[in-house]
Amino acid sequence: MARKFFVGGNWKCNGTTEEVKKIVTTLNEAKVPGEDVVEVVVSPPFVFLPVVKSLLRPDFHVAAQNCWVRKGGAYTGEVSAEMLVNLSIPWVIIGHSERRQLLNESNEFVADKVAYALSQGLKVIACIGETLEQREAGITMAVVADQTKAIAAKIPSWNNVVLAYEPVWAIGTGKVATPAQAQEVHADLRKWIHSNVSAEVASSVRIIYGGSVNGGNCKELAVQPDVDGFLVGGASLKPEFIDIINSATVKKN
Numbered sequence: 276m277a278r279k280f281f282v283g284g285n286w287k288c289n290g291t292t293e294e295v296k297k298i299v300t301t302l303n304e305a306k307v308p309g310e311d312v313v314e315v316v317v318s319p320p321f322v323f324l325p326v327v328k329s330l331l332r333p334d335f336h337v338a339a340q341n342c343w344v345r346k347g348g349a350y351t352g353e354v355s356a357e358m359l360v361n362l363s364i365p366w367v368i369i370g371h372s373e374r375r376q377l378l379n380e381s382n383e384f385v386a387d388k389v390a391y392a393l394s395q396g397l398k399v400i401a402c403i404g405e406t407l408e409q410r411e412a413g414i415t416m417a418v419v420a421d422q423t424k425a426i427a428a429k430i431p432s433w434n435n436v437v438l439a440y441e442p443v444w445a446i447g448t449g450k451v452a453t454p455a456q457a458q459e460v461h462a463d464l465r466k467w468i469h470s471n472v473s474a475e476v477a478s479s480v481r482i483i484y485g486g487s488v489n490g491g492n493c494k495e496l497a498v499q500p501d502v503d504g505f506l507v508g509g510a511s512l513k514p515e516f517i518d519i520i521n522s523a524t525v526k527k528n
């Protein structure tokens with residue numbers, strides 16, 4: 276079953292109104308393949324979601340970078356899944372390693388968030404990945420399997436989930452995983468899903484790679500059979516994001 280290439284731009288905690296408008300203008304003027312070839316989702320900080328959504332071309336979509344773990348209420352500083360739905364924000368990134376590490380979000384907490392967001396009708400980019408210490412200790416697969424297992428245990432369907440493999444040592448470091456390293460983990464993850472979820476989900480779920488992806492390295496990663504797209508940080512704020520979107524075409528050739 277063909278998995279549609281997915282390119283996400285995670286803008287993280289960056290930008291002013293003027294800057295985000297400039298990025299949107301660049302995206303709107305770009306020549307890229309149609310939605311039948313590549314799904315493009317950009318994720319500005321919460322406060323810029325309405326302006327980006329209102330200005331962005333209709334074939335690109337928006338994601339929030341986080342949401343609260345359950346129904347909204349007395350949770351100062353949080354933004355609920357219901358609010359995102361109310362604003363017609365279709366996607367949310369959950370479990371990014373920056374939140375796991377800096378805000379101590381556990382596998383269980385991340386899984387609860389994914390389950391709640393899905394239950395409200397959001398589509399989820401669920402992030403997993405090992406640290407450098409874990410990779411060097413040879414436990415990469417055990418770590419990402421645990422992270423995936425926590426999510427699998429709590430969700431009734433993977434239809435609206437994209438799994439983002441983002442090795443922590445590759446994020447914002449300029450140290451991209453080699454195509455072979457990315458392919459190995461993606462293939463192992465797909466095998467894990469085959470054994471622990473179902474053959475159908477294993478063949479249909481998109482597993483995207485994140486960590487120092489740029490205009491220069493995207494094509495060699497994109498040709499890997501189990502790499503179904505990217506979650507891009509720094510380069511998603513620059514015009515080279517267009518080149519990354521266009522790397523989707525390597526799958527067609």
Ligand SMILES: O=C(CO)COP(=O)(O)O
Nearest residue numbers: 285446447486487508509
């Ligand atoms: O964290 C990332 C995307 O979510 C990756 O960030 P960089 O592309 O800046 O390494």
